[in-house]
Amino acid sequence: MPSPPRKLAIATGGGDCPGLNAVIRAVVLRAHAAGIEVLGVEDGLNGLLEGTGATVRALTPIEVAPILGRGGTVLGTTNRCSPFAWRDGKAPPRDRGDELLARAQALGIDVLINVGGDGSQAISLELARRGMTVIGVPKTIDNDLDATVETFGFGTAVQVVTDALDRLRTTAESHDRTMILEVMGRHAGWIALHSGIAGGADVILIPELPYSPVHVARDLMRTLGAGRHFALVVVAEGCACVGGEVSHKAVASGGIGPSSILGGAGQRVAEEIAAVVPELELRVTALGHIQRGGTPTAYDRLLASRLGVEAVEAALRGERSVLVSSQPPDIKTVPLELAVKKMRAVDPRGQLVAHARGLGISFGDA
Numbered sequence: 003m004p005s006p007p008r009k010l011a012i013a014t015g016g017g018d019c020p021g022l023n024a025v026i027r028a029v030v031l032r033a034h035a036a037g038i039e040v041l042g043v044e045d046g047l048n049g050l051l052e053g054t055g056a057t058v059r060a061l062t063p064i065e066v067a068p069i070l071g072r073g074g075t076v077l078g079t080t081n082r083c084s085p086f087a088w089r090d091g092k093a094p095p096r097d098r099g100d101e102l103l104a105r106a107q108a109l110g111i112d113v114l115i116n117v118g119g120d121g122s123q124a125i126s127l128e129l130a131r132r133g134m135t136v137i138g139v140p141k142t143i144d145n146d147l148d149a150t151v152e153t154f155g156f157g158t159a160v161q162v163v164t165d166a167l168d169r170l171r172t173t174a175e176s177h178d179r180t181m182i183l184e185v186m187g188r189h190a191g192w193i194a195l196h197s198g199i200a201g202g203a204d205v206i207l208i209p210e211l212p213y214s215p216v217h218v219a220r221d222l223m224r225t226l227g228a229g230r231h232f233a234l235v236v237v238a239e240g241c242a243c244v245g246g247e248v249s250h251k252a253v254a255s256g257g258i259g260p261s262s263i264l265g266g267a268g269q270r271v272a273e274e275i276a277a278v279v280p281e282l283e284l285r286v287t288a289l290g291h292i293q294r295g296g297t298p299t300a301y302d303r304l305l306a307s308r309l310g311v312e313a314v315e316a317a318l319r320g321e322r323s324v325l326v327s328s329q330p331p332d333i334k335t336v337p338l339e340l341a342v343k344k345m346r347a348v349d350p351r352g353q354l355v356a357h358a359r360g361l362g363i364s365f366g367d368a
């Protein structure tokens with residue numbers, strides 16, 4: 003039986019996500035109750051690397067008490083630069099993994115709780131391979147991690163998008179317009195599909211179902227011909243037409259990030275529709291990071307809190323290289339490898355898509 007850990011560290015990596023602070027709070031509360039100290043690593047794992055400007059600080063129950071419902075992460079995060087492929091300006095990427103491990107050892111960290119998506123858990127796995135005890139906590143608003151039935155942040159994002167659709171509907175109704183809403187979802191259309199159904203969309207375009215602009219235009223005209231004067235289209239940022247490419251937009255890289263990211267699918271779809279039916283009046287809204295910021299829903303706080311507590315329980319049981327995973331009604335642990343093995347995509351032939359079609363929603367695919 004391994005001796006119980008005396009010191010845990012917690013880090014949040016990848017894109018921020020509503021519920022991260024609830025995980026941090028839960029880890030600190032449960033660990034302190036068990037007499038375990040918790041260190042918070044700032045900016046992903048950068049806090050364990052010299053010269054990054056980020057550091058490591060002790061987290062106390064008093065400090066985390068007010069953060070349960072706060073969006074973002076009080077530890078900061080990064081979705082650039084893995085510690086194993088560190089970038090300094092134009093120099094080739096270098097491996098700083100062993101430096102990170104040495105620093106963690108010097109600080110007396112027995113277990114690292116790493117909260118993040120597939121990229122972060124790939125980092126967890128490599129740290130575990132190099133000897134660190136790591137427990138992963140899954141996070142993604144895209145809901146594309148296969149190793150857990152659900153992830154916190156997704157429900158909050160779906161609520162934000164649904165609220166946006168409710169607002170777009172009133173202006174669409176007033177102006178007899180077709181409103182196109184571009185939402186997040188790089189490789190998976192979960193946000194578009196859930197919010198599209200909940201928000202009463204007429205067309206939903208997702209990465210898993212390449213569409214034809216002609217079919218989208220035809221289905222819109224059918225909707226509008228059936229006595230409706232407006233329509234709502236939800237477009238996942240990662241969707242593409244049959245044989246087409248996803249759209250990218252330029253961003254300021256800050257020296258280390260990419261110079262372009264996914265974006266512009268909504269505008270592209272508007273242009274494609276206009277090319278077929280120029281008589282339609284179209285407006286495009288891209289929701290962007292609004293759907294990732296702000297207060298988590300009650301359910302996401304609950305899920306995040308349970309994942310945090312179970313991560314500490316797993317540490318107390320002496321588990322290593324595992325991911326805490328929601329498998330309703332329980333939170334369980336699964337091998338960390340499962341987090342990176344396969345992405346969870348929408349099943350184009352699954353019941354959810356069938357139910358959407360049952361509501362008359364078009365995917366523009368046939």
Ligand SMILES: Nc1ncnc2c1ncn2[C@@H]1O[C@H](COP(=O)(O)OP(=O)(O)O)[C@@H](O)[C@H]1O
Nearest residue numbers: 015016017046047081083084118119120121122
């Ligand atoms: N803890 C971390 N420290 C430094 N960089 C990280 C960390 N976690 C993730 N990253 C970087 O962010 C990328 C994406 O991480 P991921 O967790 O998949 O988040 P997202 O899905 O939001 O992009 C990783 O490939 C890696 O480059």
Ligand SMILES: O=P(O)(O)OC[C@H]1O[C@](O)(COP(=O)(O)O)[C@@H](O)[C@@H]1O
Nearest residue numbers: 016017119141142143144186187188
């Ligand atoms: O914040 P950035 O770097 O622009 O990243 C945007 C991307 O991150 C996400 O918001 C979040 O993805 P995850 O929640 O899976 O980490 C994607 O939907 C989006 O494409």
Ligand SMILES: [Mg+2]
Nearest residue numbers: 016119120121
């Ligand atoms: Mg990812």
